[in-house]
Amino acid sequence: MTKLFDLNGRVAVVTGGNAGIGFGIAQGLAEAGAAIVVAGRRPDKNAEAVKKLAALGARAVAIEADVEDEASCRAMVAEAAERLGRLDILVNNAGIAIRKQPQDYTAAEWKRVIDVNLSGAFFCVQAAYPHMLAAGGGKIINIGSMMSIFGASFAVAYAASKGGIVQMTKALATAWAKDNIQVNALLPGWIDTDFTQSARSQVPGLNERVLARTPTGRWGTPADFAGAAVFLASAASGFINGAVIAVDGGYSSQV
Numbered sequence: 001m002t003k004l005f006d007l008n009g010r011v012a013v014v015t016g017g018n019a020g021i022g023f024g025i026a027q028g029l030a031e032a033g034a035a036i037v038v039a040g041r042r043p044d045k046n047a048e049a050v051k052k053l054a055a056l057g058a059r060a061v062a063i064e065a066d067v068e069d070e071a072s073c074r075a076m077v078a079e080a081a082e083r084l085g086r087l088d089i090l091v092n093n094a095g096i097a098i099r100k101q102p103q104d105y106t107a108a109e110w111k112r113v114i115d116v117n118l119s120g121a122f123f124c125v126q127a128a129y130p131h132m133l134a135a136g137g138g139k140i141i142n143i144g145s146m147m148s149i150f151g152a153s154f155a156v157a158y159a160a161s162k163g164g165i166v167q168m169t170k171a172l173a174t175a176w177a178k179d180n181i182q183v184n185a186l187l188p189g190w191i192d193t194d195f196t197q198s199a200r201s202q203v204p205g206l207n208e209r210v211l212a213r214t215p216t217g218r219w220g221t222p223a224d225f226a227g228a229a230v231f232l233a234s235a236a237s238g239f240i241n242g243a244v245i246a247v248d249g250g251y252s253s254q255v
């Protein structure tokens with residue numbers, strides 16, 4: 001029987017792989033056998049993540065990249081494929097939020113959130129496509145949010161970008177199914193990372209609301225993403241394309 005979840009011989013790029021959910025995913029993929037490219041802006045954090053992945057026995061390299069910039073996306077993917085010889089898996093995880101009321105957003109703030117969270121993912125995907133074709137197929141995992149399906153007063157650009165991630169996932173899945181490329185999305189619930197540490201300090205009562213509203217009764221952790229990512233990156237999900245899977249402790253299942 002094929003080893004359904006085996007990623008030996010595969011190469012994965014994880015944007016924002018140096019911290020939080022991205023690192024949890026990188027760790028899961030590495031443990032399943034994939035070589036990992038950690039792509040982020042901060043060289044110190046990238047190097048630290050690569051060191052931890054190497055300690056697990058994985059081949060891992062860091063590439064400094066800013067997904068807000070189209071050229072940086074393209075250069076990063078080209079360098080990843082060049083250094084590791086192929087590209088099979090792309091995880092579009094890098095993301096930011098600017099939390100303020102819609103009427104207070106500047107055009108530059110709106111553009112920045114959309115560019116990092118949505119356009120960056122698209123440019124990485126576009127750059128990855130020829131390498132996946134050359135490999136005979138590929139796996140793309142886009143990271144959305146509960147804001148892909150719900151709104152929040154402080155998250156107008158973020159919610160627009162994450163809603164866009166879901167629709168982009170479906171369009172790509174439709175376009176590239178013929179090329180044996182599966183494109184799916186994971187929607188995190190409330191996960192304990194640096195990103196939400198800042199939200200907890202900026203949004204009064206958030207911690208209590210998250211605990212009360214999440215049926216599992218706790219915040220998620222980056223390690224909660226390893227299993228879903230390995231599934232979507234492996235042969236196990238060969239007929240799953242354009243799917244949107246919540247990793248949210250039941251948050252989105254409850255009215």
Ligand code: NDP
Binds near residue numbers: 021043065192
């Ligand atoms: P963190 O802030 O902990 O990590 C964000 C990661 O993205 C870092 O590795 C950071 O690295 C990288 N990053 C940010 N901006 C850029 C950029 N312009 N170019 C390249 N890399 C960038 O966030 P989380 O782990 O919490 O979030 C990861 C993803 O999950 C995001 O897309 C977020 O929207 C989503 N999400 C998170 C939720 C949560 O509860 N935590 C809930 C729903 C969705 P560096 O700074 O070195 O560039």
